[in-house]
Amino acid sequence: MWSAHIPKRAVYTAAFGATSAVGVPYAVRKTLESPHVCLDCSFADITVCKAKGVLEGNHFSEGLGEKIEESVDAIKRMKNTPPSAIDVVWRSGWRQRVSPLTGQTYYVRRGSFESPVASLLPSEAKDASMWEFRGSCPDDWEMKSHHGEDLLLPESTVWLGVPALDMIVDFFVKRVNAASPRVSKDSSTSSGQAILILPDFGGDFCKRTLPLAELVVADLPGTPVILLEMPLRGSRKPPQYRGAVLPAVQDMMHMGCAIIEESRSLCQWLRQRGFDGLTVSGISMGGHMATLTACCSNDVSRLCLLMPSHSAEANWTDGGVMGMNRSISADLLKPYLHEATHVETYPSCKAKLSILVAARDDGYVPLWSSMLLREFLEKARIPVDWRVIRGGHVEGFLGHQLDFARAVVDATLAE
Numbered sequence: 001m002w003s004a005h006i007p008k009r010a011v012y013t014a015a016f017g018a019t020s021a022v023g024v025p026y027a028v029r030k031t032l033e034s035p036h037v038c039l040d041c042s043f044a045d046i047t048v049c050k051a052k053g054v055l056e057g058n059h060f061s062e063g064l065g066e067k068i069e070e071s072v073d074a075i076k077r078m079k080n081t082p083p084s085a086i087d088v089v090w091r092s093g094w095r096q097r098v099s100p101l102t103g104q105t106y107y108v109r110r111g112s113f114e115s116p117v118a119s120l121l122p123s124e125a126k127d128a129s130m131w132e133f134r135g136s137c138p139d140d141w142e143m144k145s146h147h148g149e150d151l152l153l154p155e156s157t158v159w160l161g162v163p164a165l166d167m168i169v170d171f172f173v174k175r176v177n178a179a180s181p182r183v184s185k186d187s188s189t190s191s192g193q194a195i196l197i198l199p200d201f202g203g204d205f206c207k208r209t210l211p212l213a214e215l216v217v218a219d220l221p222g223t224p225v226i227l228l229e230m231p232l233r234g235s236r237k238p239p240q241y242r243g244a245v246l247p248a249v250q251d252m253m254h255m256g257c258a259i260i261e262e263s264r265s266l267c268q269w270l271r272q273r274g275f276d277g278l279t280v281s282g283i284s285m286g287g288h289m290a291t292l293t294a295c296c297s298n299d300v301s302r303l304c305l306l307m308p309s310h311s312a313e314a315n316w317t318d319g320g321v322m323g324m325n326r327s328i329s330a331d332l333l334k335p336y337l338h339e340a341t342h343v344e345t346y347p348s349c350k351a352k353l354s355i356l357v358a359a360r361d362d363g364y365v366p367l368w369s370s371m372l373l374r375e376f377l378e379k380a381r382i383p384v385d386w387r388v389i390r391g392g393h394v395e396g397f398l399g400h401q402l403d404f405a406r407a408v409v410d411a412t413l414a415e
Contacts, residue, residue, distance in 0.1 A: 045363030046321055046363055049321040049322065060333070061327045065247075072336070075256075083296070102215060107133070108132065110148075110151050113128050113266075115127065115262055117257055120258065122238045127236070131206060134221065135219075135221025154210070176401075194223065194225075195216065195279045196226045196267065198282030199228065199233070200286050200397075203229070203233055205233075211401045215401060228266065260289055267299040271299045279411050280303055280304075290304075291343060291373065295348065300351050303411070307370070310370070310376060317330040317333055319366050344376065353385075354382050355407045357388075359388070
């Protein structure tokens with residue numbers, strides 16, 4: 001067959017591109033009620049977002065929430081106070097796994113610490129969950145490899161929550177992003193470097209950052225890579241929450257405040273343990289939160305932002321497809337999103353350099369929003385390595401994990 005001579009990655013990428021090229025019909029643009037929706041927005045993004053809304057329901061069905069002003073006050077305090085001290089407790093010992101993406105062995109353990117804003121969160125979410133990855137055998141492997149609790153990290157990535165479909169998607173992602181053997185770059189890194197990767201909005205158990213961690217530790221085996229779980233997700237999700245739906249706006253405000261507070265406290269904890277070359281990265285909302293973490297912390301050296309927005313307004317009220325799945329008016333929601341999430345309402349970013357990867361046809365994070373974030377960083381005199389991938393948000397998660405991993409490695413190795 002003629003297709004046998006075409007690289008598999010090219011075939012899969014072409015399939016994604018064909019889906020993205022369909023664009024957004026006029027009816028969808030009217031539904032989103034925004035002039036900012038790009039006609040080139042990925043049809044896959046529209047389809048996945050709307051399907052989630054049909055299956056799980058809309059966000060914010062309970063309105064703003066009774067504790068919305070408490071959320072606003074907590075975010076204002078965060079912008080003007082130093083990070084809180086934390087005490088990380090390792091819940092599991094080291095576990096050894098083989099990555100289906102790289103074929104290489106890696107080591108992982110689970111830890112937790114009390115969230116600095118535990119008083120804002122439900123009881124199930126008061127403790128932050130984190131996983132540390134290493135590409136080489138840790139020094140304490142023999143001593144701490146079998147004790148403790150369960151790892152709580154899926155062997156395979158959970159994409160849609162439907163096992164049969166997840167198996168198909170997971171197989172697809174592994175084929176598209178399978179890495180050829182590479183020479184380790186770890187000889188070029190400092191022993192004082194570490195990487196913190198923040199999750200996307202719906203990232204239960206760090207399900208969509210797990211492939212990224214596996215790829216990064218294959219290139220940097222001696223560098224700790226830490227995944228932080230989003231509050232109200234995975235091991236931190238209250239039983240009454242359905243899927244990724246947030247009942248009230250205050251829940252999203254609590255989530256954002258908590259992930260920033262936990263991230264900057266974790267950055268401080270790492271620096272106190274000798275990791276003074278810290279790269280903070282994240283995908284989608286995680287990239288946005290990584291930026292705000294660097295605005296509220298002096299401990300972030302480098303940023304690697306993957307499909308990030310400049311403000312949650314872009315996702316929910318100013319053209320992003322998440323606007324299809326909300327039960328509250330844009331006029332009521334927008335002021336809260338602006339105050340809580342717009343980069344210009346935060347202190348100046350303190351990172352030394354950044355890499356920003358945007359998706360050309362992104363429906364969740366319109367390209368113009370990532371461009372505004374780039375302008376913000378440049379105004380703060382932070383060098384920006386600007387990269388654009390083809391396709392939309394869904395294609396980014398499924399087909400560009402290798403590009404994301406290269407960006408994280410490049411940021412970590414940059415001088």
